Amino acid sequence: NAGVTQTPKFQVLKTGQSMTLQCAQDMNHNSMYWYRQDPGMGLRLIYYSASEGTTDKGEVPNGYNVSRLNKREFSLRLESAAPSQTSVYFCASSYLTGGTGELFFGEGSRLTVL
Amino acid sequence: QQQVKQSPQSLIVQKGGISIINCAYENTAFDYFPWYQQFPGKGPALLIAIRPDVSEKKEGRFTISFNKSAKQFSLHIMDSQPGDSATYFCAASMSSGGSNYKLTFGKGTLLTVNP
Numbered sequence: 001n002a003g004v005t006q007t008p009k010f011q012v013l014k015t016g017q018s019m020t021l022q023c024a025q026d027m028n029h030n031s032m033y034w035y036r037q038d039p040g041m042g043l044r045l046i047y048y049s050a051s052e053g054t055t056d057k058g059e060v061p062n063g064y065n066v067s068r069l070n071k072r073e074f075s076l077r078l079e080s081a082a083p084s085q086t087s088v089y090f091c092a093s094s095y096l097t098g099g100t101g102e103l104f105f106g107e108g109s110r111l112t113v114l
Numbered sequence: 115q116q117q118v119k120q121s122p123q124s125l126i127v128q129k130g131g132i133s134i135i136n137c138a139y140e141n142t143a144f145d146y147f148p149w150y151q152q153f154p155g156k157g158p159a160l161l162i163a164i165r166p167d168v169s170e171k172k173e174g175r176f177t178i179s180f181n182k183s184a185k186q187f188s189l190h191i192m193d194s195q196p197g198d199s200a201t202y203f204c205a206a207s208m209s210s211g212g213s214n215y216k217l218t219f220g221k222g223t224l225l226t227v228n229p
Contacts, residue, residue, distance in 0.1 A: 043222075
């Protein structure tokens with residue numbers, strides 16, 4: 001049982017470079033999310049996809065784009081990385097309806113922007 | 115505007131003691147209140163959750179107390195163990211119509227349990 005898989009686990013970028021964080025889940029969940037975690041700031045929602053074919057902005061969407069490629073995959077793209085985007089990024093998934101509402105998180109992608 | 119306020123930011127407890135973490139929320143439409151536990155280098159994982167139709171929920175050594183009128187809820191860890199050392203996040207969401215569990219998280223509490 002892989003659960004939620006994120007790649008890469010670590011990445012160092014220079015300011016202005018672009019990159020895509022990949023996320024895949026094998027639990028047949030409808031909803032997927034991207035969060036960032038910064039010291040003292042908790043987990044902040046960047047974008048989410050309630051179901052395949054839909055995406056919506058979260059609390060801190062500026063500087064990011066997302067693609068819900070299919071039911072399993074949800075990617076996060078940084079078009080022009082900035083030092084303020086240095087963070088640990090977590091992908092999560094959940095059922096859209098029913099269940100306990102539990103979010104299942106990946107192990108994170110640590111990004112450093114120089 | 116911070117919708118879920120969590121305190122304390124860090125907590126040190128001796129083995130066997132009681133750990134208490136508090137959260138307060140502002141949005142009265144919130145109807146789902148989970149706690150997540152995160153170990154270093156790992157993603158958060160659901161620990162225990164409560165809905166506002168009950169005032170307390172207990173699972174083993176972990177208890178959530180919920181006060182709807184005060185808009186507060188807390189996590190109590192009884193007989194705290196060194197293995198409980200982790201970061202704890204409270205969260206809240208609106209599950210209107212049973213759809214879209216988009217959570218708002220508190221800023222987290224780093225718990226250290228000394229042996």
